[in-house]
Amino acid sequence: MAEGDRGEVVQATVVSRKSSRISMVWIIPILAAVAAVGIAVERILTEGPTITIMFKVADGIEAGKTDVKYKDVKIGQVTKVELAKDSDGVEVTAKMSRRAAPLMVEDAKFWVVEPRITLSGVSGLGTLLSGNYIGFAVGKSTKPRRTFTALEVAPVITGGQPGREFTLRALDLGSLGIGSPIYYRRLQAGQVIAYDLAGDGDVVDVTIFVNAPYDRFVNPNTRFWNASGIDVSAGAGGVNVRTEGLVALLAGGIAFDTPSFAPKAEPAAARTVFILNSDRATALKQPDAVSARYVLYFTESLRGLSVGAPVTLLGLPAGEVTAIGLDLNPSTKNLRGRVDIVSYPERLVGRLQQNQAGLGQALLKNTAERHALVQYMVEQRGLRAQLRSGSLLTGQLYVALDLFPDEPKAKIDWSLAEPSLPVVPSTLPDLEGKITNILAKLDNLPLEAIGSDLSKTLATLDQTLQSTDKLVSGLDGKLMPELSSTFTDLRTAIASANGVLQNTDATLVGKDAPAQQELRDTLHEITRAARSLRVLADYLERNPNSLVFGKSQEKP
Amino acid sequence: MTVATAAQAGFVSCEACGLLSRPAGKSELGHCPRCGTELAWRRRQSIQRTWALVIAAAICYIPANVLPVLSTTALGSTDSDTIMGGVVFLYTSGSWPLALAVLVASVMIPLGKLMALTYLLITVQRGVPGSDRDRTRLYRLVEVIGRWSMLDVFVDTFTVALVQLQPLMSVKPGPGVVFFAAVVVLTMLAAMSFDPRLIWDAGSTREGNHG
Secondary structure, three states: OOOOOOOOOOEOEOOOOOOOOOOHHHHHHHHHHHHHHHHHHHHHHHEEEEEEEEEOOOOOOOOOOOEEEEOOEEEEEEEEEEEOOOOOOEEEEEEEEHHHHHHOEOOOEEEEEOOEEEOOEEEOOOHHHHOOEEEEEOOOOOOEOOEEEOOOOOOOOOOOOOEEEEEEEEOOOOOOOOOOEEEEOOEEEEEEEEEEEEOOOOEEEEEEEEEOOHHHHOOOOOEEEEOOOOEEEEEOOEEEEEOOOHHHHHHOOEEEEOOOOOOOOOOOOOOOEEEEEOOHHHHOOOOOOOOEEEEEEEOOOOOOOOOOOEEEEOOEEEEEEEEEEEEEEOOOOEEEEEEEEEEOHHHHHOOOOHHHHHHHHHHHHOHHHHHHHHHHHHHOOOEEEEEEEOOOOOOOEEEEEEEOOOOOOOOOOOOOOOOEOOEOOOOHHHHHHHHHHHHHHHHHOOHHHHHHHHHHHHHHHHHHHHHHHHHHHHHHHHHHHHHHHHHHHHHHHHHHHHHHHHHHHHHHOOOOOHHHHHHHHHHHHHHHHHHHHHHHHHHHHHOOOHHHHOOOOOOO | OOOOOOOOOOOEEOOOOOOEEEOOOOOOOOEOOOOOOEOOOOOOOHHHHHHHHHHHHHHHHHHHHHOOOEEEEEOOEEEEEOHHHHHHHHHHOOOHHHHHHHHHHHHHHHHHHHHHHHHHHHHHHHOOOOOHHHHHHHHHHHHHHHHHHHHHHHHHHHHHHHOEEOOOEEEEEOOHHHHHHHHHHHHHHHHHHOOOHHHHHHHOOOOOOOO
């Protein structure tokens, strides 16, 4: 062991140790393999389905960049964007996460989310920075599917939002659009989510979504109406302007309500079909279950009468005109106007007093009784139809049913399907005739002659006035001095008259005036006479017999 | 060319201090009397260890290239890039020298190291004839360039640390970078555990102890 020993190789010391044939180092590749396999397995396990979505255009969709998001959570990513085989669209392949796998069902929806600015709001602003992404809405089906066709526009309501969908049938779309608000008592309760032509293309089906909790106010009796724009109605009470709000004014809208007369009902099932009325008044009108049709034959002009014109009974709305036509009697060659009217007895019954409502209801139910009443009114009370002018300005006519007791008797033939009601000629032609007469007379007046006469007269009057003026000024000059001296004389005359009157006063009214003295004496005499008369009267009252027997002796 | 080696002469040299000594016994060589290092004819289990590390590196090489090394979130959209994806991106965006640099440093060098080590291991084990000098040169090359293939990991760590503009843009390391670093470290360890003397042993008398 000495270090100094050159060339000598020293003996190594022995330390016994166990030597293993396999190195511990092998743990490292095993660990690496475990890690790699673990990651691979995790990848495979988290691997979701690969789906294909057909788009019309790949608006901002990029492979490896565009995400598929649901509730703003990434559930997949686009891996490939290519033209469809028929070059008619874009085939987008997306790899979905495993958790999203059960959501890939038949009625799942995809669409491109891009910034959208509508009258009712701004959405998707985030995509301005991050780029478009593919939106997703879950379906209700459980059937899995791997190929989808994307929606062209983003649905307004995505799955999971509480509420219900309903379908409104309308004649036209009006100013409605996707996203148009739905109002319930002027609260926004939902939105229009889709519209489409329905049937043979003669109606439009508007699909709306009513959010919870408003959806429970929609029951089978609920009425919907188009609340777009302004509803202006003028009546005796003034002008009434109704609008559901500024947005509805600009973007259109739908309102709904349940009329107060409608019976309580359970909320309507989803996708129930309703009628979209054109306005609130029509929507909330009470339905007319009972109706009676009549025909009126008029010989006068029907100009100004239109279908839908009101029919009134004693001035109350009772029905409307349903058709206007001609009627030709083949035998008499008599051509006359035929007006079909329908009356809704319910409207009249509804106006009965509370205590008579039962009677009205009985009338509604019993047709025969109703006919009897109409017959009585026509035959005994003189119920007649008459055309009247609703407005002198527009010349619109309406049909009035009124009582004309002096009219000749008439009958109703109930055997006809549409019985004819007797009519009386309108008073309107009379009025017209009278006015024409007056106008003719006015026309005949020699207005020109009168005018020239009048101007002549005026000229004469002018001359007269001028001469009068001269006369007066002449009088003024000549008469004034004389008049003034006359006044002076008059004053002296009055003064002397005054003296005379004072003397007279002394004679007649003065204290020692002789006339006064005599008058006083006379009055004394009369007083005395009256007193003795009273004594006599008293006596006679006590002893009336003295008138016959004379004054009795005083008894002691 | 025959050269006398210590092992042929029955001596063992200490790997730490280089002291030549006579082994203590046939099976147990003992410890260096000068520095106390355990003595061995050749590095202990050199071939086996190198094999293990090379295999581990090869396993890690797959996820290192498949998994993203960097995920960039810019304006709400996230992009994940693998090494090859980065190379392709750099190439398509026109900076091919950079693409080449990344390709060489991050893909070719680790792969080349793995292949070189495997080649050395097989030739040493099988005693395949060839130029021992070239093999030694290859080994030296593997040792030297080993540290340079960490380039990708450095780039990754720098960008992750620097690019953190939270709402607008942020960069996060991907799982691939861990495996990539593992590949680099494991190949370096493999190169260290390989005993280059074995090349000569195999080339000359094939007498070496493959402990």
